[in-house]
Amino acid sequence: MALSTPATMGGAAARDLTAALTRRKFDLRSKVVEFVLVSAMALALLILLTLIVDLVYRSASVWSDRPWDFLTGNLNSQNAAAAGVGQAIRGTLILCVIVVVVAFPLGIACAVYLEEYAGNSRFARLTQTNVRNLAGVPSIVYGLLGLAIFVQALSGVTGGRTVFSGGLALSALVLPIVVITASEALRAVPRSIREGALGVGATQWETIRSHVLPSATPGILTGTVLSLARAAGEAAPILLVGAATGLLRTGDQGIWQQLRGPFTGLPVSIFSYARQPGQDFRSLTAAASLVLLVLVLMMNGVSIWLRNRYERKW
């Protein structure tokens, strides 16, 4: 039988039902909430946009006068016309490579141990809590740690105030973040996948290597690359470890000499140029900031690309 409510219900009842079903009240509350949410997002975007536009505008003279010279030039806090960010870009990239080589494997290994092997022991819970606390420690404290351990205690290995020490200090800084994000990615792998692998007689390591880690890879990559962007933007730790802020001359050196030589990074260059008086240095500060911003955005882009690349297509 087809639906024929009005006929079976009688006139008044049918009208009431029609009215109830078709009533459209203007829902003020949800409109207000929606407006507040959209405004919050717009504000966040506006701040970022203002920042970028402002940096581009203020650094315009650098990009029009001597873009290549600036991008390849040496750190120089005396002579604005000769100053550049070449060494800073290279320094920051080397720092990032050290973080990738040191902090990523170490952090992922810690996460695999904590999530897959440690179980729910008191030790594991204590460690997890403390890793979370470590992630909240201010970066300057990691700078002091780097100064005490890598620059002074281990100077025989690191060569003292070198890019190697700086990279190790930054690795210590991002290690807890890598552990936390990798742990979360591992925890998100469904239990049924593990049971399926163990059920056909896989050992724990075979299960982790063949199923758990591949499933967690997109999440691990996203988290770790984002932590790398954080490391690239930190000034305080590498300042304390001894990144150059004044004049830095680096000649042609082998990679080992470079690792054990004086260095600077983009955030330190920005800091260094910002302290100098004069319009020229203000433009340099803006230009260096823009370079750092682009570098960080590029890293975030790589993280998104990696996530999409390794995300299971099924």
Added chain:
Amino acid sequence: MANATTNASDTMVGMSMNRTDEQVSPDPAATNDVVFRVRDLSVYYGEFRAVQDVNLDIRQNEITAFIGPSGCGKSTVLRCFDRMNDLIDSARVEGEIHYHGIDLYSPNIDPVEVRRRVGMVFQKPNPFPKSIYDNLAFGPRIGGIKAKSQLDEIVESSLRKAALWDEVKDRLKSSALGLSGGQQQRLCIARCVAVEPDVILMDEPCSSLDPIATARIEELMKEIVQDYTIVIVTHNMQQAARVSDRTAFFTTEVNPDGDRRTGRLVEYNPTAKMFSNPDDERTEQYVTGRFG
């Protein structure tokens, strides 16, 4: 008895276990050899006793069904057979389970070796997020088989046994997650079969499937039981009646020493008897739908 020992040594190669002397079961109906002998089994999760005092024998090349209301411990007992309960930190097993006469919970038993011989199919189909081929080849590969031709052969024969070959033979390299629920569950059975286990445990394998897919799985179970021993947990009494040779009925009872409910084995008999003339009143009430 001599037969049991031969079978045991065939399947036991590479397993380091203590042999204990086996007693012939007094059950007059017993014709097949005992695969699992369960004696006074209790399983605890922390302080909570989930199931207690279970005694039963699982026989070779038979389908044994575990039925009973939720929380009666039937899955818990099933997961003891392949040491899956080991994955739960708080789980603890008391009593004995002998597998072909070998104490399964002896300290020198390697659970990995147990699981190679005692496969498991889970409630929710859980194919790996990989290709159909890789799903099946994983087990044999970790078992040490590397040759492509040999793997190809295993993949095909396992899929044939699981009655899935004709449906997927043209897309072995595509994702297993693209299959329907029923196909995925048959893939999981094939994955289990690919490592040539001795026993296949099934934990409510049809609970997420429609009646047609369920019928196919049941048909499949009846075919492959010639080569394997199957233990199935099911909520579906008709399923137990249709497929199984023996049925164990579990229920829950309030502990005298606490207020938590503990599972117990009420009755274990040939399926025909369980559904027509059970020994225990509670079984009759349950199978006729008046209880549970």
